[in-house]
Amino acid sequence: MSELIIWTYDWVPKGPRGFVRDLRFRWACEEAGLAYAVRTVAFEGRETNHLSHQPFGQVPFLSDGKLQTFESGAGLLHLARKSEDLMPRESIGEAETIQWMMAALNSIEMVTVPWWFLEISGAKDNGLADWMGKRLAQIEKVLTERAWLAADRFTAADLLMADVLRIPKVRAFGDRPATEAYVTRVTDRPGFRKARADQVAHFAAADESRST
Protein backbone atom coordinates (compact mmCIF):
# COMPACT_ATOMS: atom_id res chain seq x y z
CA MET A 1 0.00 0.00 0.00
CA SER A 2 1.63 3.17 -1.16
CA GLU A 3 1.24 6.35 0.80
CA LEU A 4 0.25 9.48 -1.06
CA ILE A 5 1.94 12.62 0.20
CA ILE A 6 1.03 16.06 -1.10
CA TRP A 7 3.90 18.50 -0.63
CA THR A 8 3.18 22.20 -0.27
CA TYR A 9 4.65 25.22 1.50
CA ASP A 10 4.59 25.52 5.29
CA TRP A 11 3.03 28.99 4.94
CA VAL A 12 2.05 31.50 2.27
CA PRO A 13 0.70 35.08 2.54
CA LYS A 14 -3.07 35.48 2.59
CA GLY A 15 -3.39 36.43 -1.10
CA PRO A 16 -2.67 33.02 -2.66
CA ARG A 17 -4.48 30.97 0.02
CA GLY A 18 -7.16 28.89 -1.62
CA PHE A 19 -5.25 29.05 -4.92
CA VAL A 20 -1.93 27.27 -4.26
CA ARG A 21 -1.84 24.32 -6.60
CA ASP A 22 -1.59 21.64 -3.94
CA LEU A 23 -5.35 22.22 -4.06
CA ARG A 24 -5.45 20.32 -7.35
CA PHE A 25 -4.06 17.22 -5.63
CA ARG A 26 -6.17 17.61 -2.48
CA TRP A 27 -9.30 17.99 -4.61
CA ALA A 28 -8.47 14.97 -6.78
CA CYS A 29 -7.89 12.81 -3.69
CA GLU A 30 -11.17 13.97 -2.17
CA GLU A 31 -13.08 13.16 -5.36
CA ALA A 32 -11.51 9.72 -5.60
CA GLY A 33 -11.54 8.87 -1.90
CA LEU A 34 -7.76 8.46 -1.86
CA ALA A 35 -6.06 8.76 1.53
CA TYR A 36 -3.25 11.29 1.65
CA ALA A 37 -0.94 13.16 3.98
CA VAL A 38 0.28 16.73 3.59
CA ARG A 39 3.89 17.66 4.21
CA THR A 40 5.72 20.90 3.72
CA VAL A 41 8.82 22.67 2.49
CA ALA A 42 9.69 26.12 3.81
CA PHE A 43 8.21 29.13 2.03
CA GLU A 44 11.20 31.15 3.23
CA GLY A 45 14.11 30.29 0.97
CA ARG A 46 11.82 28.48 -1.48
CA GLU A 47 13.81 29.57 -4.51
CA THR A 48 16.67 27.28 -3.54
CA ASN A 49 15.66 25.08 -0.59
CA HIS A 50 13.88 22.29 -2.48
CA LEU A 51 15.25 22.39 -6.03
CA SER A 52 16.07 18.68 -5.87
CA HIS A 53 12.33 18.04 -5.59
CA GLN A 54 11.03 20.89 -7.76
CA PRO A 55 13.49 22.60 -10.13
CA PHE A 56 11.52 25.86 -10.28
CA GLY A 57 11.32 26.27 -6.49
CA GLN A 58 7.57 25.86 -6.58
CA VAL A 59 4.94 23.61 -5.08
CA PRO A 60 3.23 21.20 -5.21
CA PHE A 61 4.92 17.92 -5.74
CA LEU A 62 3.55 14.48 -5.03
CA SER A 63 5.04 11.36 -3.45
CA ASP A 64 3.57 7.92 -3.95
CA GLY A 65 5.85 5.41 -2.30
CA LYS A 66 9.17 5.57 -4.14
CA LEU A 67 7.70 7.66 -6.95
CA GLN A 68 7.92 11.42 -6.71
CA THR A 69 6.65 13.84 -9.31
CA PHE A 70 6.42 17.62 -9.68
CA GLU A 71 4.19 19.67 -12.01
CA SER A 72 0.57 19.79 -10.99
CA GLY A 73 -0.51 18.38 -14.35
CA ALA A 74 1.74 15.35 -13.94
CA GLY A 75 0.64 14.69 -10.37
CA LEU A 76 -3.00 15.08 -11.32
CA LEU A 77 -2.60 12.62 -14.18
CA HIS A 78 -0.92 10.19 -11.78
CA LEU A 79 -3.88 10.45 -9.41
CA ALA A 80 -6.39 10.23 -12.27
CA ARG A 81 -4.94 6.92 -13.35
CA LYS A 82 -5.66 5.54 -9.88
CA SER A 83 -9.40 6.13 -9.96
CA GLU A 84 -12.18 5.87 -12.47
CA ASP A 85 -13.86 8.69 -10.52
CA LEU A 86 -11.28 10.98 -12.12
CA MET A 87 -10.73 9.41 -15.54
CA PRO A 88 -12.47 6.67 -17.51
CA ARG A 89 -10.56 3.45 -18.01
CA GLU A 90 -11.63 2.96 -21.61
CA SER A 91 -9.31 4.46 -24.18
CA ILE A 92 -11.60 7.04 -25.80
CA GLY A 93 -12.77 8.53 -22.50
CA GLU A 94 -9.23 8.51 -21.17
CA ALA A 95 -7.94 10.30 -24.27
CA GLU A 96 -10.68 12.93 -24.00
CA THR A 97 -9.82 13.53 -20.37
CA ILE A 98 -6.10 13.87 -21.07
CA GLN A 99 -6.61 16.18 -24.06
CA TRP A 100 -8.74 18.56 -22.00
CA MET A 101 -6.28 18.46 -19.12
CA MET A 102 -3.59 19.46 -21.61
CA ALA A 103 -5.87 22.16 -23.03
CA ALA A 104 -6.31 23.62 -19.54
CA LEU A 105 -2.53 23.69 -19.04
CA ASN A 106 -1.22 24.61 -22.49
CA SER A 107 -4.05 26.44 -24.30
CA ILE A 108 -5.88 28.27 -21.50
CA GLU A 109 -3.45 28.66 -18.60
CA MET A 110 -0.69 29.51 -21.08
CA VAL A 111 -2.48 32.79 -21.71
CA THR A 112 -4.43 33.37 -18.49
CA VAL A 113 -1.43 33.11 -16.15
CA PRO A 114 0.85 35.46 -18.13
CA TRP A 115 -2.09 37.86 -18.62
CA TRP A 116 -2.73 37.79 -14.88
CA PHE A 117 0.99 38.29 -14.23
CA LEU A 118 1.02 41.40 -16.43
CA GLU A 119 -2.14 42.68 -14.73
CA ILE A 120 -0.72 42.40 -11.22
CA SER A 121 2.55 43.89 -12.49
CA GLY A 122 0.57 47.04 -13.25
CA ALA A 123 0.73 46.84 -17.06
CA LYS A 124 -1.32 49.70 -18.45
CA ASP A 125 -1.89 48.10 -21.83
CA ASN A 126 -1.95 44.34 -21.36
CA GLY A 127 -0.69 42.94 -24.66
CA LEU A 128 -2.22 39.53 -23.95
CA ALA A 129 -5.79 40.74 -23.48
CA ASP A 130 -6.99 40.11 -27.05
CA TRP A 131 -5.48 36.64 -27.17
CA MET A 132 -7.01 35.76 -23.81
CA GLY A 133 -10.38 37.08 -24.88
CA LYS A 134 -10.27 34.88 -27.96
CA ARG A 135 -9.35 31.75 -26.00
CA LEU A 136 -11.95 32.36 -23.33
CA ALA A 137 -14.58 32.85 -26.06
CA GLN A 138 -13.58 29.50 -27.56
CA ILE A 139 -14.01 27.79 -24.20
CA GLU A 140 -17.31 29.59 -23.68
CA LYS A 141 -18.52 28.09 -26.95
CA VAL A 142 -17.50 24.59 -25.82
CA LEU A 143 -19.20 25.01 -22.44
CA THR A 144 -22.36 26.32 -24.07
CA GLU A 145 -22.67 23.00 -25.85
CA ARG A 146 -21.87 20.56 -23.06
CA ALA A 147 -21.93 20.21 -19.28
CA TRP A 148 -18.59 18.38 -18.93
CA LEU A 149 -15.44 18.48 -21.02
CA ALA A 150 -14.85 14.74 -21.38
CA ALA A 151 -16.81 11.49 -21.33
CA ASP A 152 -20.15 13.19 -20.49
CA ARG A 153 -19.34 13.36 -16.79
CA PHE A 154 -17.04 14.99 -14.25
CA THR A 155 -13.39 14.07 -14.77
CA ALA A 156 -9.97 15.40 -13.83
CA ALA A 157 -10.26 17.59 -16.93
CA ASP A 158 -13.09 19.56 -15.31
CA LEU A 159 -11.16 19.75 -12.07
CA LEU A 160 -8.20 21.30 -13.85
CA MET A 161 -10.13 23.54 -16.24
CA ALA A 162 -12.34 24.90 -13.47
CA ASP A 163 -9.26 25.54 -11.33
CA VAL A 164 -7.74 27.53 -14.19
CA LEU A 165 -10.93 29.47 -14.94
CA ARG A 166 -11.87 30.31 -11.34
CA ILE A 167 -9.05 32.88 -10.90
CA PRO A 168 -11.00 36.01 -9.90
CA LYS A 169 -9.46 38.37 -12.46
CA VAL A 170 -10.03 35.81 -15.23
CA ARG A 171 -13.58 35.13 -14.06
CA ALA A 172 -14.31 38.86 -14.14
CA PHE A 173 -12.95 39.26 -17.68
CA GLY A 174 -15.90 39.71 -20.02
CA ASP A 175 -19.35 38.18 -19.82
CA ARG A 176 -19.31 34.44 -20.37
CA PRO A 177 -22.41 32.90 -18.82
CA ALA A 178 -21.73 29.25 -19.71
CA THR A 179 -18.25 29.45 -18.24
CA GLU A 180 -19.52 31.18 -15.13
CA ALA A 181 -22.17 28.52 -14.60
CA TYR A 182 -19.58 25.78 -15.18
CA VAL A 183 -17.07 27.23 -12.71
CA THR A 184 -19.81 27.71 -10.13
CA ARG A 185 -21.09 24.18 -10.58
CA VAL A 186 -17.70 22.45 -10.53
CA THR A 187 -16.35 24.42 -7.57
CA ASP A 188 -19.55 23.74 -5.64
CA ARG A 189 -18.59 20.06 -5.44
CA PRO A 190 -17.92 18.84 -1.90
CA GLY A 191 -14.45 17.71 -2.94
CA PHE A 192 -13.45 21.20 -3.99
CA ARG A 193 -14.97 22.83 -0.94
CA LYS A 194 -13.18 20.47 1.44
CA ALA A 195 -9.85 20.80 -0.41
CA ARG A 196 -10.09 24.58 -0.39
CA ALA A 197 -11.09 24.78 3.28
CA ASP A 198 -8.28 22.39 4.24
CA GLN A 199 -5.70 24.44 2.36
CA VAL A 200 -6.86 27.70 3.88
CA ALA A 201 -6.81 26.13 7.36
CA HIS A 202 -3.32 24.68 6.75
CA PHE A 203 -1.84 28.09 6.02
CA ALA A 204 -3.88 29.85 8.72
CA ALA A 205 -2.54 27.42 11.32
CA ALA A 206 0.95 28.46 10.32
CA ASP A 207 0.07 32.10 11.07
CA GLU A 208 -0.49 31.13 14.67
CA SER A 209 2.81 29.31 15.06
CA ARG A 210 4.63 32.20 13.38
CA SER A 211 3.14 34.75 15.77
CA THR A 212 4.08 32.87 18.95
Next chain:
Amino acid sequence: MSELIIWTYDWVPKGPRGFVRDLRFRWACEEAGLAYAVRTVAFEGRETNHLSHQPFGQVPFLSDGKLQTFESGAGLLHLARKSEDLMPRESIGEAETIQWMMAALNSIEMVTVPWWFLEISGAKDNGLADWMGKRLAQIEKVLTERAWLAADRFTAADLLMADVLRIPKVRAFGDRPATEAYVTRVTDRPGFRKARADQVAHFAAADESRST
Protein backbone atom coordinates in the same frame (compact mmCIF):
# COMPACT_ATOMS: atom_id res chain seq x y z
CA MET B 1 -3.70 -2.59 -36.57
CA SER B 2 -4.61 1.01 -36.04
CA GLU B 3 -3.60 3.70 -38.45
CA LEU B 4 -1.94 6.80 -37.10
CA ILE B 5 -2.92 10.00 -38.88
CA ILE B 6 -1.26 13.31 -38.13
CA TRP B 7 -3.51 16.23 -39.04
CA THR B 8 -2.01 19.57 -39.96
CA TYR B 9 -2.81 22.54 -42.22
CA ASP B 10 -2.75 22.20 -46.01
CA TRP B 11 -0.45 25.24 -46.18
CA VAL B 12 1.09 27.89 -43.94
CA PRO B 13 3.19 30.99 -44.75
CA LYS B 14 6.94 30.53 -44.79
CA GLY B 15 7.55 31.94 -41.31
CA PRO B 16 6.12 29.09 -39.24
CA ARG B 17 7.38 26.28 -41.51
CA GLY B 18 9.57 23.95 -39.50
CA PHE B 19 7.78 25.04 -36.31
CA VAL B 20 4.15 23.97 -36.73
CA ARG B 21 3.47 21.51 -33.96
CA ASP B 22 2.58 18.57 -36.17
CA LEU B 23 6.37 18.31 -36.09
CA ARG B 24 6.11 16.98 -32.53
CA PHE B 25 4.04 14.05 -33.76
CA ARG B 26 6.12 13.45 -36.88
CA TRP B 27 9.31 13.46 -34.78
CA ALA B 28 7.87 11.07 -32.19
CA CYS B 29 6.75 8.64 -34.89
CA GLU B 30 10.19 8.79 -36.53
CA GLU B 31 11.94 8.09 -33.21
CA ALA B 32 9.64 5.17 -32.45
CA GLY B 33 9.42 3.77 -35.96
CA LEU B 34 5.65 4.19 -36.02
CA ALA B 35 4.01 4.32 -39.44
CA TYR B 36 1.80 7.33 -40.02
CA ALA B 37 -0.06 9.28 -42.65
CA VAL B 38 -0.45 13.05 -42.85
CA ARG B 39 -3.79 14.65 -43.67
CA THR B 40 -4.86 18.24 -43.74
CA VAL B 41 -7.46 20.82 -42.87
CA ALA B 42 -7.56 24.13 -44.72
CA PHE B 43 -5.44 26.98 -43.42
CA GLU B 44 -7.93 29.39 -44.98
CA GLY B 45 -10.90 29.57 -42.65
CA ARG B 46 -9.03 27.71 -39.91
CA GLU B 47 -10.67 29.67 -37.13
CA THR B 48 -13.98 27.95 -37.78
CA ASN B 49 -13.53 25.15 -40.31
CA HIS B 50 -12.39 22.36 -37.99
CA LEU B 51 -13.65 23.33 -34.53
CA SER B 52 -15.26 19.92 -34.10
CA HIS B 53 -11.75 18.44 -34.20
CA GLN B 54 -9.81 21.23 -32.50
CA PRO B 55 -11.80 23.77 -30.47
CA PHE B 56 -9.16 26.52 -30.81
CA GLY B 57 -8.95 26.26 -34.61
CA GLN B 58 -5.36 25.07 -34.40
CA VAL B 59 -3.34 22.06 -35.47
CA PRO B 60 -2.20 19.41 -34.94
CA PHE B 61 -4.55 16.70 -33.92
CA LEU B 62 -3.99 12.98 -34.04
CA SER B 63 -6.16 10.05 -35.14
CA ASP B 64 -5.47 6.49 -34.07
CA GLY B 65 -8.28 4.32 -35.35
CA LYS B 66 -11.45 5.51 -33.60
CA LEU B 67 -9.51 7.62 -31.14
CA GLN B 68 -8.89 11.26 -31.99
CA THR B 69 -7.09 13.74 -29.77
CA PHE B 70 -6.02 17.36 -30.01
CA GLU B 71 -3.36 19.22 -27.97
CA SER B 72 0.19 18.38 -28.96
CA GLY B 73 1.00 17.32 -25.39
CA ALA B 74 -1.88 14.84 -25.36
CA GLY B 75 -1.02 13.38 -28.76
CA LEU B 76 2.63 13.11 -27.82
CA LEU B 77 1.75 11.28 -24.61
CA HIS B 78 -0.47 8.94 -26.62
CA LEU B 79 2.44 8.16 -28.95
CA ALA B 80 4.90 7.85 -26.05
CA ARG B 81 2.77 5.15 -24.47
CA LYS B 82 3.10 3.13 -27.67
CA SER B 83 6.89 2.86 -27.61
CA GLU B 84 9.60 2.41 -25.05
CA ASP B 85 11.82 4.45 -27.38
CA LEU B 86 9.83 7.46 -26.23
CA MET B 87 9.00 6.63 -22.62
CA PRO B 88 10.13 3.92 -20.20
CA ARG B 89 7.56 1.33 -19.23
CA GLU B 90 8.57 1.17 -15.57
CA SER B 91 6.68 3.55 -13.31
CA ILE B 92 9.51 5.79 -12.09
CA GLY B 93 10.93 6.44 -15.56
CA GLU B 94 7.45 6.98 -16.93
CA ALA B 95 6.64 9.49 -14.18
CA GLU B 96 9.88 11.37 -14.81
CA THR B 97 9.11 11.56 -18.51
CA ILE B 98 5.58 12.82 -17.94
CA GLN B 99 6.64 15.40 -15.34
CA TRP B 100 9.20 16.91 -17.72
CA MET B 101 6.73 16.89 -20.60
CA MET B 102 4.37 18.83 -18.34
CA ALA B 103 7.22 21.16 -17.33
CA ALA B 104 7.89 21.92 -20.99
CA LEU B 105 4.21 22.72 -21.56
CA ASN B 106 3.20 24.44 -18.34
CA SER B 107 6.40 25.89 -16.80
CA ILE B 108 8.54 26.80 -19.82
CA GLU B 109 6.19 27.23 -22.77
CA MET B 110 3.74 29.07 -20.50
CA VAL B 111 6.23 31.93 -20.37
CA THR B 112 8.19 31.54 -23.62
CA VAL B 113 5.17 31.57 -25.93
CA PRO B 114 3.50 34.67 -24.40
CA TRP B 115 6.92 36.39 -24.24
CA TRP B 116 7.44 35.59 -27.92
CA PHE B 117 3.92 36.79 -28.71
CA LEU B 118 4.61 40.14 -27.04
CA GLU B 119 7.94 40.41 -28.85
CA ILE B 120 6.44 39.89 -32.31
CA SER B 121 3.59 42.24 -31.36
CA GLY B 122 6.25 44.95 -31.06
CA ALA B 123 6.10 45.42 -27.27
CA LYS B 124 8.76 47.95 -26.31
CA ASP B 125 9.05 46.81 -22.72
CA ASN B 126 8.26 43.10 -22.58
CA GLY B 127 6.77 42.56 -19.14
CA LEU B 128 7.49 38.83 -19.26
CA ALA B 129 11.25 39.11 -19.84
CA ASP B 130 12.32 38.83 -16.19
CA TRP B 131 10.09 35.85 -15.57
CA MET B 132 11.33 34.13 -18.71
CA GLY B 133 14.94 34.83 -17.79
CA LYS B 134 14.40 33.22 -14.42
CA ARG B 135 12.76 30.10 -15.87
CA LEU B 136 15.40 29.68 -18.55
CA ALA B 137 18.12 30.02 -15.88
CA GLN B 138 16.43 27.25 -13.89
CA ILE B 139 16.41 24.97 -16.93
CA GLU B 140 20.01 25.90 -17.67
CA LYS B 141 20.94 24.71 -14.17
CA VAL B 142 19.15 21.39 -14.74
CA LEU B 143 20.83 20.88 -18.13
CA THR B 144 24.24 21.70 -16.67
CA GLU B 145 23.84 18.73 -14.37
CA ARG B 146 22.46 16.12 -16.75
CA ALA B 147 22.37 15.14 -20.42
CA TRP B 148 18.71 14.06 -20.54
CA LEU B 149 15.70 15.19 -18.56
CA ALA B 150 14.31 11.78 -17.59
CA ALA B 151 15.50 8.22 -17.13
CA ASP B 152 19.12 9.01 -18.14
CA ARG B 153 18.29 8.74 -21.83
CA PHE B 154 16.37 10.42 -24.65
CA THR B 155 12.61 10.40 -24.05
CA ALA B 156 9.55 12.28 -25.25
CA ALA B 157 10.38 14.82 -22.53
CA ASP B 158 13.54 15.83 -24.40
CA LEU B 159 11.64 15.92 -27.68
CA LEU B 160 9.13 18.35 -26.21
CA MET B 161 11.54 20.47 -24.17
CA ALA B 162 13.95 20.85 -27.09
CA ASP B 163 11.05 21.80 -29.36
CA VAL B 164 10.05 24.51 -26.88
CA LEU B 165 13.61 25.80 -26.39
CA ARG B 166 14.66 25.82 -30.07
CA ILE B 167 12.46 28.84 -30.96
CA PRO B 168 15.04 31.27 -32.41
CA LYS B 169 14.12 34.29 -30.28
CA VAL B 170 14.13 32.14 -27.13
CA ARG B 171 17.42 30.52 -28.11
CA ALA B 172 18.98 33.97 -28.62
CA PHE B 173 17.80 35.21 -25.21
CA GLY B 174 20.83 35.39 -22.92
CA ASP B 175 23.84 33.11 -22.81
CA ARG B 176 22.98 29.61 -21.69
CA PRO B 177 25.63 27.18 -22.91
CA ALA B 178 24.20 23.96 -21.46
CA THR B 179 20.81 24.71 -23.01
CA GLU B 180 22.38 25.59 -26.35
CA ALA B 181 24.37 22.34 -26.38
CA TYR B 182 21.24 20.39 -25.41
CA VAL B 183 19.08 21.93 -28.12
CA THR B 184 21.80 21.38 -30.71
CA ARG B 185 22.27 17.76 -29.68
CA VAL B 186 18.60 16.85 -29.51
CA THR B 187 17.67 18.56 -32.77
CA ASP B 188 20.59 16.89 -34.50
CA ARG B 189 18.86 13.54 -34.13
CA PRO B 190 17.85 11.94 -37.45
CA GLY B 191 14.24 11.78 -36.29
CA PHE B 192 14.06 15.53 -35.84
CA ARG B 193 15.84 16.28 -39.10
CA LYS B 194 13.53 14.02 -41.09
CA ALA B 195 10.40 15.37 -39.38
CA ARG B 196 11.45 18.96 -39.99
CA ALA B 197 12.40 18.34 -43.63
CA ASP B 198 9.12 16.51 -44.25
CA GLN B 199 7.09 19.35 -42.76
CA VAL B 200 8.91 21.99 -44.77
CA ALA B 201 8.45 19.94 -47.95
CA HIS B 202 4.76 19.41 -47.18
CA PHE B 203 4.07 23.14 -47.03
CA ALA B 204 6.40 23.95 -49.94
CA ALA B 205 4.52 21.49 -52.15
CA ALA B 206 1.35 23.42 -51.38
CA ASP B 207 3.00 26.62 -52.67
CA GLU B 208 3.25 24.97 -56.06
CA SER B 209 -0.37 23.88 -56.21
CA ARG B 210 -1.49 27.35 -55.04
CA SER B 211 0.46 29.10 -57.78
CA THR B 212 -0.93 26.98 -60.62
